[in-house]
Amino acid sequence: MALALEALGLGRRYGRKWALRDCSLSLPTERVIGLVGPNGAGKTTLLSLAVGLLRPSAGEVRVLGRSPRAALADVGFVAQDKPLYRGLTVAETLRMGGWLNPSWDPVLARQRMDRAGIPLQQKVGSLSGGQRSQLALAMALGKRPKLLLLDEPVADLDPLARREFLKVLMEEVADSGVSVVLSSHLLADVERTCEYLVLMSASQVQVADDTEALLGHHRMITGPRAKAGDLLADHQVINAEYTERQASLLVRTNGPITDPVWTVRPATLEELALAYMSAPMTGANTVAAPSQEIPA
Numbered sequence: 373m374a375l376a377l378e379a380l381g382l383g384r385r386y387g388r389k390w391a392l393r394d395c396s397l398s399l400p401t402e403r404v405i406g407l408v409g410p411n412g413a414g415k416t417t418l419l420s421l422a423v424g425l426l427r428p429s430a431g432e433v434r435v436l437g438r439s440p441r442a443a444l445a446d447v448g449f450v451a452q453d454k455p456l457y458r459g460l461t462v463a464e465t466l467r468m469g470g471w472l473n474p475s476w477d478p479v480l481a482r483q484r485m486d487r488a489g490i491p492l493q494q495k496v497g498s499l500s501g502g503q504r505s506q507l508a509l510a511m512a513l514g515k516r517p518k519l520l521l522l523d524e525p526v527a528d529l530d531p532l533a534r535r536e537f538l539k540v541l542m543e544e545v546a547d548s549g550v551s552v553v554l555s556s557h558l559l560a561d562v563e564r565t566c567e568y569l570v571l572m573s574a575s576q577v578q579v580a581d582d583t584e585a586l587l588g589h590h591r592m593i594t595g596p597r598a599k600a601g602d603l604l605a606d607h608q609v610i611n612a613e614y615t616e617r618q619a620s621l622l623v624r625t626n627g628p629i630t631d632p633v634w635t636v637r638p639a640t641l642e643e644l645a646l647a648y649m650s651a652p653m654t655g656a657n658t659v660a661a662p663s664q665e666i667p668a
């Protein structure tokens with residue numbers, strides 16, 4: 373089966389600055405995939421390359437096994453700024469969705485508006501930011517796409533609307549098998565919704581894997597700072613924090629940690645994301661283990 377999104381050495385440069393570099397990814401279908409990273413990490417750039425709004429400066433991206441242009445009819449995209457015609461009513465906007473998309477599902481799009489309590493006769497220009505987001509999402513879902521790319525779709529929804537929207541997304545994945553890639557800064561939402569995670573920072577993908585597998589491979593470890601060197605030798609330390617006597621380390625384990633001086637517990641997704649996002653980079657898509665020296 374074709375992948376939802378495949379990138380090979382993908383990069384995009386503005387002048388001399390790389391917005392995205394050395395990005396190689398194989399994202400599976402029929403999942404909700406979270407794209408997480410700090411401001412300026414390259415998330416929007418990756419999504420824009422995937423829908424053909426940007427051309428790569430290096431490498432290649434394929435969407436549903438095709439070029440972005442060839443896959444466009446099967447891709448729903450909601451851009452961060454959710455562009456809509458302010459002079460149209462909600463009903464006119466939905467009708468336009470029908471004219472533009474052969475696979476348009478008017479019932480689904482209208483249901484989304486009903487569930488969000490948005491009147492069909494209201495002008496788009498007079499909707500609140502959150503209501504405009506709901507409409508943009510209804511337009512993307514109404515297209516009945518095979519792949520939905522959503523750039524911070526829930527950022528300006530209230531908590532109830534956010535929960536409702538994420539529930540709808542998960543239902544859509546279960547019912548229609550749509551694949552979803554969504555960027556978000558809201559780690560709690562990502563933890564609840566996403567079965568697969570792509571962590572980005574400094575214009576590079578740092579790690580991409582099943583959320584469960586990622587959580588299974590990482591541990592939070594605390595113990596005596598003086599013994600931290602032993603761990604650095606055997607496991608990949610993603611992030612380390614030290615007090616005078618104590619070390620708190622997030623590690624990617626290479627096996628069980630049996631030394632009783634260490635307190636070992638599973639990492640939360642938030643700890644994992646923050647650790648990778650703040651880890652220094654050594655090269656393409658790799659995470660540097662911190663220096664083998666324990667800072668004084």
Ligand SMILES: Nc1ncnc2c1ncn2[C@@H]1O[C@H](COP(=O)(O)OP(=O)(O)OP(=O)(O)O)[C@@H](O)[C@H]1O
Nearest residue numbers: 386390391392409410411412413414415416417418
């Ligand atoms: N049109 C542009 N011209 C020059 N630099 C750009 C342009 N668009 C993006 N960049 C730069 O590329 C880098 C990646 O930006 P991008 O918008 O992809 O980040 P992001 O992860 O989506 O950030 P955010 O979470 O803030 O939306 C940033 O350093 C940004 O300043």
